Amino acid sequence: MQVIASDLLNKARMGALQWRVIILCSLVALVDGFDIQTMALVTPHLSAEWGLPASTFGPVLSSSFVGIMFGAMAGGLLGDRFGRKGVLVGAVLAVGLMSGLTAFAGSPIQLVIYRLLTGFGIGCCMPNFTALTAEYAPARRSGLLITLMYSSVPLGGMLGGLIAPDIIANFGWRGVFLAGAVFPIVIAIATAFTLPESLRFLIATGKRHAAIGHYLGKIDRNYIYSADHEFHEDQQPKAHALRALFTGGLATTTILLWTVFFFSLFGLYLLTSWLPTVFRQLGWPMAEAIRSVLFFQLGGILGGLVLGFLLDRMSSYLLIGIAYLAAAGFVAAIGVAGDQVVPVMIVVLLAGFAVNAAQLGMTVVAAQLYPTAARSTGVGWGLGIGRLGAVISPTLGGFALAAHWARPTLFVLAAIPALICAVGMVFLSMAKRRHATLKHS
Numbered sequence: 001m002q003v004i005a006s007d008l009l010n011k012a013r014m015g016a017l018q019w020r021v022i023i024l025c026s027l028v029a030l031v032d033g034f035d036i037q038t039m040a041l042v043t044p045h046l047s048a049e050w051g052l053p054a055s056t057f058g059p060v061l062s063s064s065f066v067g068i069m070f071g072a073m074a075g076g077l078l079g080d081r082f083g084r085k086g087v088l089v090g091a092v093l094a095v096g097l098m099s100g101l102t103a104f105a106g107s108p109i110q111l112v113i114y115r116l117l118t119g120f121g122i123g124c125c126m127p128n129f130t131a132l133t134a135e136y137a138p139a140r141r142s143g144l145l146i147t148l149m150y151s152s153v154p155l156g157g158m159l160g161g162l163i164a165p166d167i168i169a170n171f172g173w174r175g176v177f178l179a180g181a182v183f184p185i186v187i188a189i190a191t192a193f194t195l196p197e198s199l200r201f202l203i204a205t206g207k208r209h210a211a212i213g214h215y216l217g218k219i220d221r222n223y224i225y226s227a228d229h230e231f232h233e234d235q236q237p238k239a240h241a242l243r244a245l246f247t248g249g250l251a252t253t254t255i256l257l258w259t260v261f262f263f264s265l266f267g268l269y270l271l272t273s274w275l276p277t278v279f280r281q282l283g284w285p286m287a288e289a290i291r292s293v294l295f296f297q298l299g300g301i302l303g304g305l306v307l308g309f310l311l312d313r314m315s316s317y318l319l320i321g322i323a324y325l326a327a328a329g330f331v332a333a334i335g336v337a338g339d340q341v342v343p344v345m346i347v348v349l350l351a352g353f354a355v356n357a358a359q360l361g362m363t364v365v366a367a368q369l370y371p372t373a374a375r376s377t378g379v380g381w382g383l384g385i386g387r388l389g390a391v392i393s394p395t396l397g398g399f400a401l402a403a404h405w406a407r408p409t410l411f412v413l414a415a416i417p418a419l420i421c422a423v424g425m426v427f428l429s430m431a432k433r434r435h436a437t438l439k440h441s
Contacts, residue, residue, distance in 0.1 A: 002230050008220045009199075010139045017196065017218040021136040022145055024187075024195045025129035026152040028092055031184045032122045033156025035099055037297070038180050039064060039115060040273045041164040041290050042173040044280045049173070054277045056108060058398025061273045062391050063112040064119040065265075069387030071123020076380020077242065083205075084128040084198040089191050091124035096184030103177035123387070127380030134367040134375060135200045143316065146364045147308025154300030154356050157272065161294030165287040203231045244374035245381065253431045254378075257366060260424040261386025264324075264359050267417035270393035271296065271331065271355065274401065275348070278410070281401070288341055292348055299349040300356025307357040311364055317432070320361040321425035327354035328418035335411030358421065369432075389417070 039061055047054045071091070078087045098118035105111045130146065137145040160176070167175045199215050212231050216223050245254045272293060280289040303323070310319055330351035337347040363379065370378035400410055 008216055008223055009136070012138070012220040014138065014141070015219055015221075017215065018136045020194065021132055021196065022149055024191050025133045026149045027187050028088065028125055028129050028191065029149060029152035030156040030159070031092065031095065031180075031187055032125055033153035033158075033297075034160045034183065035095055035118060035122060035156070035180045036064065036068075036153070037157035037160040037272060037293060038099070038164070038176050039111075040276060041160055041293065042168065042176055044277050044286060044289060045168055045173050047277075052108070053402065054281075055398035055402040057111075058395040060108055060111045060115055061394035061398075063116040064122075065269060065387050065390035065394070067116040067119020067121075068123035068126075069119075069384045069391060071120035071384075072126050072380045072387060073123070073384035074120075074380075075124030076127035076377040076384070078124070079128040079131060079380070080201075080374065080377050083201055084132045085191075085195050088125055088128040088132070088195070089188055091121045091128070092184050092188040092191060094118075094121035095125070096181045096188065099177050099184065100181030103174040103181070123380075123384065126383050127377070130363060130367050130379045131375045132195075132198055135198050142368065143311030143364050144308040146367055147304045147311065147360045150360045150363050151301045151304035151308070154297040154304065154352070156297075158294050158297035158301065161291050161297060165290050168290075242374075242377055242381070244371065245378055249434070250370075252434075253369065253428065254382075256424060256428040256431055257362075257369070257382050258385040260421050260428060261362060261366075261382050262389040263417040263420045263424070264362055264389070265383075265386040266389030266393045267327070267331070267414060267421075268355055268359055269390040270397050270414055270417075271351070273394040274397045277401065278407070279344075282339060282407075284341065292345065295345045295349045296352035297356070299352025299354075300360075303353035303355075303357030304360040306353075307361050308364075311361060315429075316361060316365055317425050317429035320358050320365070321422050321429075323354050323358035323361065324418045324422035324425065327351065327358055328415040328422070330354055331418060332412050332415040335408035355418065358418070365428075 039057075043054060043057045043061070046052075046057065075087055075091060095118055098114055098121060102111065102114040102118060105114055129149070133146050133149045134142055163179075164176050167179060171178075196215055197211070199212065199219075202212050202215075209227070209231070213226075213229060216231075244250070275292045275296060276289045279292050280286060284292075307319060307323065330347060330353075333347050334344065334351060337344045363383070366379045366382040367375060400413070
């Protein structure tokens with residue numbers, strides 16, 4: 001008897017197994033978001049303690065994103081080859097261990113090395129927790145559930161902005177990284193024992209026949225497993241995972257997706273890397289400067305929730321394009337919002353709302369764009385290529401600060417990547433429609 005797993009998944013109500021996957025993946029995303037933000041949070045303090053200009057730490061900030069870039073590409077390929085769960089558990093554990101080593105760094109060079117390795121672990125996590133969430137979510141609710149899960153990344157950054165000032169005040173900057181070591185190790189252990197393997201991966205590879213039946217029985221209580229059942233997916237692997245990103249009319253779409261990811265992450269991490277330092281140089285108290293990230297990430301969480309609700313009801317390409325246009329306007333507005341904390345924080349929150357919502361939406365698009373056999377690779381390479389923008393932007397931001405550009409000029413230039421992304425969404429939508437037409441002709 002043939003059993004189409006996707007039919008059972010899409011027809012059934014969300015059950016305990018699926019919610020467990022969403023929650024565990026969200027916890028991993030939370031850890032990643034916290035750790036991504038830690039270096040930016042301690043940079044003003046390190047600059048003062050070590051007597052070095054802030055621009056010195058541009059390569060340190062960039063090294064995290066170099067690691068994430070290569071980790072995302074490697075993690076996607078490893079997840080499609082060996083399974084999402086094992087790669088995810090190992091990557092989370094690596095994040096914890098490397099964050100712990102960062103706490104004992106004594107020079108910028110050591111920081112670069114440890115942050116590079118930490119970033120590699122974070123990068124390996126991202127395509128796999130995205131793919132797992134996409135593969136356990138019913139199609140009718142996938143947009144909302146993926147964005148809910150991914151909203152934990154800015155939530156982690158917000159958590160860092162909330163607790164880092166107190167940790168630094170009591171334990172120094174090293175305490176931030178020690179906290180960033182404990183959380184991942186605990187979550188890695190919990191994930192190893194309670195997270196199921198990707199159901200669709202097991203079907204695509206023909207492994208653990210009984211486990212497939214067990215998971216399907218958890219998803220649909222009316223399903224009764226039998227050893228003679230043959231499990232199938234609605235999308236079967238047709239090519240090597242990486243090659244599949246450029247076959248079947250997807251080449252143009254993939255290149256456009258990578259372009260939007262590049263400029264989207266360029267703009268996002270330019271802001272999250274340097275906001276605390278910019279406000280510190282304006283004369284704000286250290287705690288207020290660090291907590292600017294809290295408002296940016298809070299806006300990101302709200303933006304992700306709103307966009308996730310709308311994605312399953314409206315055109316994702318239109319919504320994301322509008323979000324990028326709004327992001328450009330709000331980012332530019334930070335430069336002219338005055339020097340008072342409250343109005344500036346409101347604009348920062350709105351900028352975070354639009355910037356993070358658009359980036360979260362792009363992750364949903366990437367997860368839905370590719371077939372099961374290439375999904376983790378598609379998301380991983382999209383995020384990985386996009387990380388080139390994240391690698392470049394902190395260093396360029398450091399040069400801009402060292403050149404003492406006027407604040408309005410800094411934020412107008414920081415808004416340009418979002419405008420490029422808005423234009424890219426128009427072309428991406430056209431390419432997607434063309435691919436759909438070719439597929440059904």
